[in-house]
Amino acid sequence: MQEFKNSVQNKEYEIEFFDKHAEKDDYNVFTHEANLKLIDAFARYTALNIGSQVADLGCGSGVFTKLLVDRGFVATGIDISPKLIGIAQAKYPNIHFQIGDAEHLHYENNSLDGVLLSGLVHHFSDPSALASEVYRVLKPGGKFFAFDPNRLNPFMYLYRDISSPFYSNVGVTKNERPILGSVVQEIFTNVGFKTNIGYLSGLSYQFIASKKMSQLLPIYNLIDSVVFKLFFLKKLSPFVLTYGVK
Numbered sequence: 001m002q003e004f005k006n007s008v009q010n011k012e013y014e015i016e017f018f019d020k021h022a023e024k025d026d027y028n029v030f031t032h033e034a035n036l037k038l039i040d041a042f043a044r045y046t047a048l049n050i051g052s053q054v055a056d057l058g059c060g061s062g063v064f065t066k067l068l069v070d071r072g073f074v075a076t077g078i079d080i081s082p083k084l085i086g087i088a089q090a091k092y093p094n095i096h097f098q099i100g101d102a103e104h105l106h107y108e109n110n111s112l113d114g115v116l117l118s119g120l121v122h123h124f125s126d127p128s129a130l131a132s133e134v135y136r137v138l139k140p141g142g143k144f145f146a147f148d149p150n151r152l153n154p155f156m157y158l159y160r161d162i163s164s165p166f167y168s169n170v171g172v173t174k175n176e177r178p179i180l181g182s183v184v185q186e187i188f189t190n191v192g193f194k195t196n197i198g199y200l201s202g203l204s205y206q207f208i209a210s211k212k213m214s215q216l217l218p219i220y221n222l223i224d225s226v227v228f229k230l231f232f233l234k235k236l237s238p239f240v241l242t243y244g245v246k
């Protein structure tokens with residue numbers, strides 16, 4: 001297996017988990033409407049022009065890469081799981097996908113207009129090397145946009161944070177946990193970006209690995225779509241967005 005140095009992310013966990021997942025199913029956890037909402041947020045917060053060169057890092061089976069292409073971006077999907085990339089390439093033969101580690105990208109310095117960190121940052125306990133790599137490959141003025149589960153959200157915290165008494169590791173890798181936007185923002189700021197934070201709710205799930213929790217999904221989706229729209233609860237939304245410019 002390829003050796004990965006200078007990183008605290010256990011790459012083997014990721015590859016093993018997502019390759020195994022790919023043997024059963026593609027990875028497409030949100031509803032189509034939620035996927036569109038995320039790509040709308042990417043387009044709005046980055047304000048990138050049509051035709052911009054964008055890398056979708058942690059693209060999984062390519063759902064978001066396809067939506068980026070549909071929006072007029074020239075997008076490439078990159079993921080560390082060979083089997084998910086195999087699914088993505090079979091589903092979308094006209095889109096370019098590549099197996100790769102987001103901390104060690106094949107791009108030249110200053111070569112991309114945009115980077116979508118596609119539910120990826122929360123898979124690193126220290127995303128500093130990831131942030132530096134994104135900074136390296138973006139052109140001056142290039143934009144990044146990340147979406148991740150928000151540690152301030154009560155559901156995300158209780159169900160997915162290892163310090164919670166209700167923590168479940170069903171359907172997640174050992175590397176991942178919900179994150180604080182302020183922490184991610186600081187890390188991306190430290191490598192040179194001008195950064196900002198946003199919050200997103202109303203992203204309905206269509207799939208969750210635990211059979212027990214699947215029965216509660218309609219209730220979760222309902223609460224998510226109603227409660228976190230209230231402006232004073234915005235910061236508690238299930239997803240935190242970190243975005244910025246080089």
Ligand SMILES: C[S@@+](CC[C@H](N)C(=O)[O-])C[C@H]1O[C@@H](n2cnc3c(N)ncnc32)[C@H](O)[C@@H]1O
Pocket residue numbers: 009014015018027028029057058059060061063064078079080081084100101102103118119120123
């Ligand atoms: C939560 S999934 C998101 C998949 C897809 N973007 C989505 O939102 O449906 C995280 C993805 O990141 C990928 N990943 C994890 N670590 C990575 C790394 N170091 N480089 C590239 N991809 C990575 C995993 O293989 C997985 O497909």
